[in-house]
Amino acid sequence: MEALVTTEWLASELGASDLRIVDATYLAADAGRDAAAEYEAAHIPGAVFMNLAELRDTDTDLPMMLPSAEKFASRMQSLGLGDGSRIVLYDSSPWHTSARAWWMLRTFGAHDVAILDGGLAKWQAEGRETASGKEQLRHRHFTVWADDKGVRTLEQMKANIDTGAEQVLDARSKARFTGEEPDPRPATHAGHIPGSRNLPYDRIFNEDGTWKQGDALRTAFEGTGIDVDKPIALTCGSGITASTLAFGLHLLGKDAALYDGSWSEWGADRSTPKAMGAA
Structure with a gap:
């Protein structure tokens, strides 16, 4: 399975015994939308809902820090995601939050994980079947495991x-x-980490919401002054949209680390240096 799959491919694979489809839509509390309710109203047949709002470390004030490996494994098992599953993620979030779910799954040991190009919007635009309500899948064993080599700390x-x-x-x-x-968060400075470059996450998508690929994707990264062949650490507001850049680099065959605390942590910490203006 490729890391980025098409709606045509997914439609042909529906019903495969090892295939697990996941709606990983996450929305801000003030978005005026309810991701869980939208999932129940219409989702790709067989898809389960991964609640990213709860799949985090609740012992910190930071918004989206990784949960423990044990908590993550337990949640995956309850969703019917386990060892040997081929997992396809999609979302209908403006932040393309399936990339956050992809990054988390890989961090916690799942390897056969893909994102549906164009997400639910493309699936529905093509007139493909949707289901309503909740899907019930039997629990599957998900090995408790974590690899923090791709995670950066303060x-x-x-x-x-x-x-x-x-x-x-x-x-x-x-x-x-x-x-x-x-910054919209209370007591959080504006600006950026000194020496960092800027690539707004929406620049790596086409107008129709599909991912840029090949030369167009590479150009988006290299246009910032970043050398994709050298080590990269990614950051954003809370670790969500940085995950889209991580997936974009993965499509280019590159691995990057992600600073999970991101600006929520850096910007609120009085001991950290902050820079203003363009890079």
């Missing part, structure tokens, strides 16, 4: 300011990155 990012061992790429909007627009 201390590691502070150290990187001095070493420059990794390029830092920020997925937030230009206005948030430069500090022209204040």
Whole structure:
């Protein structure tokens, strides 16, 4: 299974015994939408709902930190996702949150994971079948395992300011990155991590919501001054849209680390340096 699959491919695979389809839509509390309710109203047949709002570390004030490996494995088992599953993720979020689910699954040991190109919008636009209500899948064993080599902490990012061992790429909007627009979180400074570059996450998508690929995707990254062949650490507001950049780099055959605390942590920490203006 490719990392990015088409609606045609998924339609042909529906009903396969090892295939698990997951709606990973996450929406902000003030979005005026209810992701769970939308899932129950219409989802790809067989899909289960992964509640990213709850699939996080609830012992921290930071919004979207990774949960423990045990919590993650337990939630995956209850969704019917387990060892040996081929998992296809989709969403209907403006932030393309299936990429966050993809990054989490890979961090916690799932390897056969893909994203549906164009998501639910493309599936429905093509007149394909949807189901309503909830899907019931039997529990499957998901091995408790975690690999933090692709996760960056506050201390590691502070150290990187001095070493420059990794390029830092920020997925937030230009206005948030430069500090022209204040951060929406209370007591959080505006600006960006010194030395970082900016690639707003929406720049790696086509107008129809599908992912850019090949030269167009590479150009988006390299246009920021980033060398995709050298180590990269990704950041954003809370670790969600940085995941889209991680998946984009994966499509180019590159692995990147992700700073999970992102600006929610860096911007609120008085000990961290902040830069303003363009990179």
